[in-house]
Amino acid sequence: MQSVNQKPELVTNMIKEAEKYTLVGIDIDATGRRLINEIVQLSAYNPKSQYSQYIMPYMNLNAAARQRHQLRVVTIGYYRMLQCTRTNKIVKSKSEIASLNDFLDWLHVLVKTDPNSSGVILIYHEERKFVPYMIIEAIKRYNLTERFLTIVKAFANGYEFAKLKCSGNLKIYSIRRLSKTLLNKNEIIYHSNYRNSPKQSRNGKKLYFEGCASVRAKLAFEIYQYLAVSNCPGGERNLQKHNVSDDDINGILEFNVNALQAMLKYIVDIAKPITDDFNELDKEKKSLDRQNSFRPVFLRYFEAALYHRVRAVKFRIILSESGYDYENLKAIWTEKRREGLTEVIQTIPLLKNAEKDELINLLDAHYDPTKPPMQPPARKHKSHHRKFKDKRNLKISDARLNHSKENKRNTKENEELLTSPQV
Structure with missing residues (x-):
């Protein structure tokens, strides 16, 4: 077994265009957005199969994570459990080590069923790289690095690919925007209105919660698939021809050879060797140590x-x-x-x-020990608020001045009427 502090051995492993890889969409739910947080749900998607497992964390979810994923940790007796905040039902979960072993077994079976596959490339969709770091941290925590490197060859960020292909038409490349614009997915519910949605279906289609990692993993795969296949000859017609329902996960396998080659061609451009992510994670940890100092x-x-x-x-x-x-x-x-x-x-x-x-x-x-500690400077108000307030005060003062002038004029006229001789 490889130790936690040992460097990965497959340093020369590079992504080659001539080789064939198994593409898998991946995403996670976590207790927060920092490296010290833990994975709550690990999900992966491939048209042949789908993996999703909730993980019982040691720490509680922070407020933002509870709202986004609609999950919380509750204590019943002596046991801690995951509970859905919308349905108040207990969610079945496993330990992190058991979930990671099941995930690696699932990837191994998936590679075996794909002939001539050289390994797996995991596709995620994030502006800020977070999913690869969390997965690598969990893998290293339980000494599963060697087994992980024999199966997974690279991570690929679908956000960068979407930004490259849609830079002339879109300005926002999030899963939420691309799923509506490219895939016409109107049945996706977001965390802001998930609690207030009493229906489980819309126009005969099942509703899906965007805060769930299994939904985002599938969308990440489908968005990359759409962008890659639509650029190959006959790709758009092929997508329209094989447009299947969300429940039929095998219908999307009916792509021609050119479409599959296009997906593998573009994945080589955005995928980096897995060891690059290990090295980036080490640099990120050193940067965090400098920040904490x-x-x-x-x-x-x-x-x-x-x-x-x-x-x-x-x-x-x-x-x-x-x-x-x-x-x-x-x-x-x-x-x-x-x-x-x-x-x-x-x-x-x-x-x-x-x-x-x-x-x-x-x-x-x-x-300097001779100087007193510096207090945080007072926050300066924005100038347009002050200008608006000054204009408003100026208008009020002008109105009061005009009102006082009118009162003086009326008073003077009344005095003249009183003092004038009566005819």
């Missing part, structure tokens, strides 16, 4: 309002991506004091001039 600097920001907390996260990410950590900047300040920090911060192009000044003052006040 700046926590003492932004401690007062995290104790303030949401505006300052978001600002602190932004500063930490920019400093980390620039290659700096707490000790590096401390050494620079020890050597050159404030001038050294100014030289470093001024070279960062992602910061505005006001943000650079704020960051320099904050770091200098933190590293």
Whole structure:
């Protein structure tokens, strides 16, 4: 078995256009959007078969995850269980190690049924890469890396492929938008209106919840399939000819040879070797370590309002991506004091001039023991609100002035009438 800290052995494994691969759509539900979170549901889709399994996490889902996936962790007696917040029913789940073993067994059987297949390419659809990192973290946690690398050859991001093919027609490339625009999927319900939808079908079609990983995995595969096949000769006619219902998962297999070659051709352009994701994950962890080292600097920001907390996260990410950590900047300040920090911060192009000044003052006040800690600056209101308020006050003052002038005029006229001699 391969140890957790050991590097993957298949470093020279490259994706070749001449080889044949089994394409699988994949997505997950998690307790949050950070690497320390856990997988709650692991789902994969292929026209031949579909895999979906709920996983019992050790931590609870955060508020955003509960709303998006309509799941929560409940305790009944001495046992923790997953519960659907819409139906209040208990969801059957397994442990993470059992689910991963079942997933790898399912992939192994899928490759065996696909003749001449060199392995599996997992297709996900995300703007920010998260699914591959979470799966790799779970695989490494239970020493399943060697077995995983023998089956899975690459991850492919369908978001990048959609952005490349639809850049002239669309500006948003999310699953929600593409499923409606390309696939004409009007039976997808989103988490914002899932609770308020009493119906389970619409126009004779079953409704599907977009917050479920099994639905997103299938949509990721179908979106890539549509974009790839529609670019090959006769692809659009082939899609219309074999347009089947969602329940018939085998009907979509009736593609010609040119369509299958087109899918494999485009997947080579967007897929990267699996070892690249391992290396990127290691770099991401190092970047997170650098970010966490700046926590003492932004401690007062995290104790303030949401505006300052978001600002602190932004500063930490920019400093980390620039290659700096707490000790590096401390050494620079020890050597050159404030001038050294100014030289470093001024070279960062992602910061505005006001943000650079704020960051320099904050770091200098933190590293200098003779200076008091810097308090988060007050949030400045937007200028258009102030202009609108000034205009409104000006209108009110003008109305009051006109009203007072009219009152004086009426009073003067009344006095003249009273003092004038009566005829």
